[in-house]
Amino acid sequence: MKFNVVLFEDFETLDVFGPVEAIGMLKKFMKDYYEIEFYSKEGGIIRSNQNVRVDTLPLSDIKEDGILLIPGGFGTRKEVDNRELIRRLKDLSDKARYVLTVCTGTALLARTGIIKGIRATTNKMSFNWVEDQDKDVIWIRRARWVHDGKFYTSSGVSAGIDMTLSFISDMMGLNVAKQVATGMEYIWNSDKDSDPFAKDE
Numbered sequence: 001m002k003f004n005v006v007l008f009e010d011f012e013t014l015d016v017f018g019p020v021e022a023i024g025m026l027k028k029f030m031k032d033y034y035e036i037e038f039y040s041k042e043g044g045i046i047r048s049n050q051n052v053r054v055d056t057l058p059l060s061d062i063k064e065d066g067i068l069l070i071p072g073g074f075g076t077r078k079e080v081d082n083r084e085l086i087r088r089l090k091d092l093s094d095k096a097r098y099v100l101t102v103c104t105g106t107a108l109l110a111r112t113g114i115i116k117g118i119r120a121t122t123n124k125m126s127f128n129w130v131e132d133q134d135k136d137v138i139w140i141r142r143a144r145w146v147h148d149g150k151f152y153t154s155s156g157v158s159a160g161i162d163m164t165l166s167f168i169s170d171m172m173g174l175n176v177a178k179q180v181a182t183g184m185e186y187i188w189n190s191d192k193d194s195d196p197f198a199k200d201e
Helices: 013-028 083-095 105-111 124-131 159-172 174-183
Strands: 002-006 035-040 044-047 053-058 067-070 098-101 145-148 151-154
Touching (some): 002 013, 002 083, 013 035, 013 067, 013 159, 035 044, 067 083, 098 105, 105 151, 151 159, 159 174
Parallel strands (some): 002 035, 002 067, 035 053, 098 151
Antiparallel strands (some): 044 053, 145 151
């Protein structure tokens, strides 16, 4: 199955490569693992906010019902008003088997309207702005990440790794997720309901 990563200018580097590292680590432990590919609206070189350059394929090349990863970053502030991108994200999210968002990537997903009535979370420093993208989402302010149906949404930046390990645990078992975390030398915050960066409401 494909692990399809959607990029846009000024995405947040760790939002992408934290989850990608965890998914890529599966090669060490599993015969069946996810093939990772990077996409953007038109394809070509896309730069992160930290000036990491990634060669991408156009979104139109996504053919199968794989897993969709939507990162956050400063670029989301512009892309929430990109009607064509939002339309494509809605279509891709409809067809995807699972949709994962990190940080303010949840704002893009919310803007599609596809998560109305769904529980979700996002970056705590940008929470109010993301919440404004769709008030009909059931926003969970204190969560490190939220899993509701086929949607996994996480808090800011490093929380995407915690969420992805949880996704791996759900798909392949807790032992595999622990092996991946150990392989990354990463201390997994496995309590999805507690984000130390959340402020009291």
